[in-house]
Amino acid sequence: MSSYHLDHLQYLETEAIHVLREVAAEFERPAILFSGGKDSICILRLAEKAFRPSEIPMPFLNVETGHEFPELIQFRDRRAKQLGARLIVRTVDEAFAKGLAAPTPGQISRNQLQIPVLLGAIEEFRFDCCIGGARRDEEKARAKERFFSFRDAFGQWDPKNQRPEIWNLYNARLNQGENMRVFPLSNWTEMDVWEYIQREKLEVPTIYFSHTRECFRRGGQWLPVPTVHTDIIKPDPYAGARPKPNEAVKSLVVRVRTIADMISTGMIESLAESVDDIIAEVAAARVTERGTRADDKASEAAMEDRKKAGYF
C-alpha cells in the first residue's frame, strides 16, 4: 500500500482544494483576496487545480492602502489577466472620498484603514465569503483561526466563541449580513509555501528576490525609501514615511520576506536570487516571517485586535 501515499505538500494541497470546492459549492458570492503576495499566489494555483477546466468561479478582490510597491501591483494585474479573472480593486483613498473611512491623525500606516475598505467592498458586492491566504503559523492570534472563520454582521471575529470545526465538515451556514472568511492555507508554513512555489514553478514578484534598494533604519528595521513624489498639487502620500535628516539612507542588497505596503514592510538583507536560495534562507532563518512587519509590532495583541475589528 506504500504507493498510495501523499507527501506533506500533496496532503496540504488536497486539503486546500477540498476547502476551495466547499466554498464554491456552499456560498453564493465568494471572492478571493489576491494581493500578488506569495500566499495568495499559491491560492490561485490551488483554485486552478480545484476548478479547471472551468473558469475560477469567483472574482479576485484587493484592498490597496495607496502605498503599494509598484512591482506588486503590476504582477497582480498581470496574473489576474492571465487567469482570465475579474479583479476588483478598492482603495483607502476612495474610502476617504466616500466617507467610509477617515485618516487617523499622526498615523502614517494605513493598515488599520484597510478594514473599513474591505467591509465596504463586501457590502458593495454582497460577498458572503472571502478567501484569504492567511496561515496559522504566521502569528499567535492566527494560530487560533478556523478554516471557516465566522464574522458577524459587523465583520467581527469572536475568538472566545468560535464554531467548533470537526473533521473536514465545515459549517458554512450564514444569516443575512453575516460573512465567512476562509483560509485554505491554514495548515501551511512559510517553508511549505516556498516549497510549493518551487514544485509548481510559480512566478512571484521580483521584490521577493534580492535587489539593490535605498533603505533607512527605523524601529529596528530597514524600511524602503518611498517612490519620489513629483506631483506638485497633491500632498505627498509618504510624508512621514520618508527618512528624516538623522536617518541615514543606505543602498543595500535586500529582499522582502513578507509584503504589506511600502510603509509597513521591513526589508531583509539577502543575497537570495532564486526560489531555491529563498528556501535555504528560510530553513536557516532565526527570525519569524512577521518579525519584519511593523504593523504587528504595535503590541502583543496587535493582530488579535485588528481581527476582532474585521481584518483578514
Added chain:
Amino acid sequence: MPHSQHPIELLRFNTCGSVDDGKSTLIGRLLYDSKSIMEDQMEALERSADITGGGQINLANLTDGLRAEREQGITIDVAYRYFATPRRKFIVADTPGHVQYTRNMVTGASTANLSIVLVDARQGVIEQSRRHTYIASLLRIPHLVIAVNKMDLVDWSEDRFREIREEFESFLPLLDIKDVKFIPMSALNGDNVVEPSSRTPWYAGPTLLGHLESVHIASDWNLHGFRLPVQWVNRPNNPRDPKLHDFRGVSGQIAGGVVKAGQKIVILPSGHRSTVKEIWTYDGPLQEAFCPQSVTLVLEHDIDISRGDMLIGSENLPGMNADLRARVCWMGQRPLQCGKKYLLKHTTQTVQAVVTCLGNRISMDNFAADPAATELAMNDIGEIRFRAAKPLIFDGYANNRMTGAFILIEQGSHHTLAAGMLLPPTELVKAEYEDFTI
C-alpha cells in the same frame, strides 16, 4: 537537512489534559528544544516574562495567543503550531483543558493521528484524563501517548509512574485504542521531551519527540472501498472552446479506497451505473487515484449527478439509510433532546434530521452507559437514533472516518452543536441494485 529528497511525512497530533497539567508548556518545550522558536518570538517571550512572569520565561505564552488566555493563564481555544525535524513535519493542536472547552478538544483531536494526554504526576488520573482518553478512543485516534508530567514534583518516583500507568491500564481495555505509550517527563525542565533524562534511569522507552518521529502512521486513510462524495460538478460551459463545451466532470475528495481509469462505478442514491472515462487533474490525467486525493472524474455516460451524491465501487459496499444510529459528543448550550430537529452535514450534503431516540449517556467515571438518560447536556457523550430527510450513504465511523462522521447544526443560529459518529450499517446497499454486477 529537512529538504532531502525523501518524501517527508506529516504527523498531526493534539495535546490534552486538565488545566495546569502543562500542555502549553510541553508544546513550548518541544518547539524550544527542537529549535523551532525564532529570535523575535524569544524576545516577545522575554518581554512578557518581565511583565507577568517575574522574570521567568513562560513557554506557555508561545501558544496561548489570545489576550484573555494570557490574562487567565489558560488555553481557551485550539491553537495550532507547526514544526519540523529532519524526519517529519508536525501539526500540533494544543487543545484546552477546561471542561467547558471540551468541544475545542474534539475539534483539535478530530483530525489527529496521535493524541497526547497529559497527567500531573501529583494528581494522577482525574475525570478530565478519563474524558480525554475516552474522546481519543471515540474519535478513533490510532495512537495515544500518556505523558506523565511534573515528575520532578514527585521526586522522579518510579512507583508513582507505575501507579498512574496501572490506573490507566485498568480502564483502557474498555476503549478502542490499540497503541498506547506511557512516558515520564518534566515539560518545564525538558526531561524526556526531546532529550532523554538522566533522572529516569528506570525508564528505557523513547523520548516524546523520538516517539513522535518514529511512530508508524501507515495510512490512516481507508483504502478499502471506493467512495467519492460529489462536492462540485465541473461544467465549463465554455462556448468559445468546443472541447470544453461538453466537458462534464464530478469533483471531490476521495473519501475511501482507490479508483482506476476504466473502472465501473455506481452513483448513489440513484443507483445509476457508469464507467470512469478519465481521472482528470490540473496536472494531467491519472491512471488511478486514492483517498484522500482531490480529483475530477469524467464518466462515460451523461447522468444526472449533483452535490451530495456518492460514487462507489463494487467492493466493500456502504450502507444507505435514513434511519440511523450514532454516538454524539454534544456541544450545544441547550441540551439535546428527543424530537428536536437539526441540520445534519454528512460528507458533502446537508439535510434535516430529527432525533427520534436518545440514551446510553456515558459516565466518565466508569464508561458505563446510562440507558435511562433523556437528554445530553453540553460535553456529554451518548447515543442517538435519528431520521434524516433523505438517506445517507455512509459507513460506520470505525471503518471510515470520512464517511462515518457528521455534525449537527442548529437551525436559525447555525451553531455547530454536535460531533457525530455513525454506527455501522445494519444492511448494505442492495435490492434495487441487483443487476449491480461490475
